[in-house]
Amino acid sequence: MPTSLSKSSSDKKGHMCPPSDAAHPSDRWESLFVYGFICKFTQLRTKVEGFHSPMDFEDALLSPEPNLIMTQILSRFVLNLRPGTRNLSSDIISSTVAGVVQEYLKTSERTVFWDDASRQNSDPFQDMPNGFFAAEWDLKLKVLRQLVELQLCHSHEIKAVIDRAWDRSPPVPPPPGDPHSQVRLQLVPLGQDRERKRYWVVDDSPRVYLSTNPWKISATFQTVSSSRDEFMAFLETVKETASSEPKFGERRSKLEIAHSALLKALQERIEVIDSELMRIQRAQKKIQQRNLLIASAELRETRTRRRTTRPNYVYMNNPESDLEADEYTCQQPDDEDEEYEDTAGFDDEVGKAASSRGADTRRSTRTNGNRVKEEWSDWRGERRSTRLGAPSDTALDEPPPKRARTDESAASGDLDNIAPSNGKSGSGLKIKINGAAAVKTTETAVEAIAGKKKSKFWYYAVEPIPGAKAPVVPAPSTNARQSGGDAVDASSEGHNGHGARYPSTTPSAAGSNAEEPYEKSIGVSLSPASESMES
8 A cells, every 4th residue: 555655734844044144234134124124114313323324233233232223223122012111221221122022922923033843932032141232143133123023013103104104094194205105114126137136225325235036935135335436336237237228129128127227226326325425424523523522521621710920929028138038039920821811900900019019019927026916916816826927915715705795784885984094994904994894983903812713704803992092003014914814804793892804805995996805814913902902
């Protein structure tokens, strides 16, 4: 009995294309397929910086590092399939794409990664341990192709554009000049030569693809030109292989007519290619200029406003003496100071002030003791370090305290302002003639009282015994003020004939400056009045 060698129809394999041996993405039809979808259904070429031609797309595909062009392409594809996705940065876009693709791989729909042995889709991201960008360009191109096919089948936005272009939705189809019209969305070959080879173009760049019959399994695909020079060389080849003009009454074959149409279409693209190259050149020049500005801004130092003239360190106190002369001398401004001529008005004012003071505008404070006291007279009452040249009487430990305003101080403001003509008491102290700290006419301020605690914040005032003759109080010694600390004002707080007086920052009646504070304490010597009162 003859045995049937026929196999069941279920064991037959479907249409399988042979694997490509292309060494570059430009020789793969998937590159044309993905780039054509980008140009017809997205606006990435006009929005992504540096994305102008198929060559830019291929360079981004070959890059093992994350780049802006590929990141934006993946982000657009993910948003078309899953609107509202937020994880689109370059560091996590790989995992986002993996999640979107794996969601569709779990279904029974056959994809590029269909496995006949297991009869299910395999996960391509298992072969990407370092993410999408670090994978081989062949695997990345397959993922991009699968994303395009998923968008054409499942993206509502893309399907709406197709339905409107083919008049399958209620709105009126767009005119032929619209980017989303049926004519513009179709990807058809530019022409065919005498050898039945088809030539494809997507945009206005010099890139031209060549393929054999795409409906056959043995179809081949390659790039013909990528630059203007290559395009012109290809044009000359097509012109040389074209047939001559037919004779009168002679008919031409369909292949010759198609070859002539291809030559005409290629000649018309020369002007379009030149315009596109000029646009790309301007865009690249603009990017370079901006990058130069960014680089120069990073190197630029931020400077604050400074003086346009150098300080003049000249000490002319005793020009005849070389021992007291300082090493600093007058210096003329260098050329580098000319860049600050925009503040010439400020220089004129400084020059006028310097000329009015004389040539020695800055003098040393180390050669004249009298000048030291004059210069530091404005700093009395504030703490200044003696290491900076300040006199000892300006190096206060702390500022004088303030006295709280009370009812007594307000009432004492109406008292008589009678005081000695020199503004001092019998003991040589500066006294106050009004306010709560004023010394009454019946009181006498003394330096100290035997057995009483001394303080730098207050001193004593005594009131004579009624009916007793007031003793004569001699004036204190000349060095009492220097050795005794700081003198202060006081108010009457009499108790048993004497009371403590606390300091006050109100100016005295001695005609001194209103801002001149009083000294805090007095000398330790006792006056005869204090001794008599203690006895």
